[in-house]
Amino acid sequence: MRSPEDRGLRESATFDRAAITAIQAAAATGVYDIRGWGAKRRVPHFDDLLFLGSSMSRYPLEGYRERCDTDVVLGDLHGAEPIHIKIPVTIAGMSFGALSAQAKEALGRGASKVGTATTTGDGGMTEEERGHSDKLIYQLLPSRYGMNPDHLRAADALEVVLGQGAKPGGGGMLLGQKISERVAEMRTLPAGIDQRSACRHPDWTGPDDLTIKINELREITDWTKPIFVKIGASRPYYDVKLAVAAGADVVVLDGMQGGTAATQEVFIEHVGIPILAALPQAVQALQELGMHRRVQLVASGGIRHGADVAKALAMGADAVSIGTAALIALGDNDPKYAEEYEKLGSAAGYYDDFQDGRDPAGITTQDPYLAARLDPVEAGDRLANYLRVLTLEAQTLARACGKSHLLNLEPEDMVSLTVEAAAMSRIPLAGTSWIPGAETRGAE
């Protein structure tokens, strides 16, 4: 049978198949779509930037011969014990609950093998995670599920989460099928209910309160832990300035492509801005405060390969963080489970029903049978391999730009491919010196 295209049928660009399916599902169920992953729509991204490499006026470094260092220190501004990471890629916060215990352990194993840090998530700190993570960042979220001062003290850094790129302004969500007995106990909730996490912190509102809150966290931990503040990319120019004023050692900036375990589709696709647009605003804020490279900036949301890493650093980030890519490295969306994805109404490469708890790869699930499919040691090795590749790729590009450290990359090493990217990234359109809006740009 000939395909619709072969028969000359025209698909609506506005009402495409995904839009039609969504309308049909809404009409049938009366419930909006909740899913995992991040924004799937095409948005201006690091793909829209290119490195120039070296030429007559720039000397490259010899690949495989000359050093290109990759280490980064996070959180040394206020006298805490900073985190030293060997590569500028950390693992983003993902909760036990959203992920299986095996997946959390694998993240810790993989990150530790290459000398970087992993991050807890909205559900407390598990033994598996602490035990297998050499460097662990403990999140303080609005829900405070499993929040324990002993864990604050056991962490290597604390991250106050104001939002995430997938849903700036939204709280968490964990549907009943993933609230196992252990998850329920850690979150002090009845097993099996649909759990709603708050979107605002329960004991502070606004930047002035945050200053006092950060001070309390420092007091509780005797000023030994660096304080990260994570924001979803919406108004980064102001949010970064306020976070720094509140005493953050590190700002984590998550673009709209950043993943989630469970959020409304409408929220994921329609709230927040791409990391490409957010990053320059954050860097500008830090530069105006004289804090660029003193308060470290960690960028996340859509990091896939070493080019994304290098471009984020060249734009002014000190490190990047990965979530979705880390899950894929563990085994998420593996074609070997193609048949099972089909049975779930999805396909390998498309699966995003992280909220559903039936992940064939055993990662976004609490089902003991499925979770047992993920070998934490093997999955950790895969993640470590992937992190090594990210680093090698970024080094390759940095050497081509003549840089002996990844942090020496700079905006001048790049050009934009599109007018939109040039306007957002503030990197000139290729072949020109044009940055749309540069002449009128003030405070964002």
Added chain:
Amino acid sequence: MESLNDGTAEFDLAVRSVRELNAELHAPSVERYVVRHPRGAHAVAAGVNRPLQVRIDGDVGYYCAGMNQEGLITVDGSAGPGVAENMMSGVVRIRGNASQSAGATAHGGLLIIEGNASTRCGISLKGGDIVVGGEMGAMGAFMAQAGRIVVCGDAGDGLGDSIYEAQIYIRGSVGTLGADCVEKEMRAADRKSLQDLLVQAGMTSQAEDASYLDGFRRYGSARTLYHFTHDHAGSY
């Protein structure tokens, strides 16, 4: 720091810093402390993690006794926002009033507010107990998951909004009930639980007064919002 004859150390915040105080409380040289001149300072006695007795002689700012573990902390004054937030165990007593978010997310322990508690008292409570001698402001017990809140006076609007399994006992009037919060039958076990909390809070005579106990009504979750359905659109 000055040692008093009874083995109590006196710590004067007029001449020393909160940082010095908390460092001492985290590695204590004695078991009892009196803190003078707190003058509304923030994070006073935050992060105590052993059974110290700490008496604070005056008003405190934000997050006094924050994340307390085992400490027996008394404020002879009023407390700012987030007193005993995320407390794990121990007892925190406020002789005066408490500002908003008192006992927020407390996982355990007992918070006693002898005066009034402001808005969002017991927000997201996770197993701790709170006894308010006076009145409690709006949005008390918002999203409270576990634990008990006793209010001897009135409670403001939006009581127990989106509450999970926490229990609320109110002796006075309730402004309005929040989403999914309902009045529940006061069973014998509930009455006993209430009585025990009043005793723990030092309100022994009231706990033994049957007519006083009769004045309380119990509130908790109707559990209608535990699973998402399309009927919920107007519930929040």
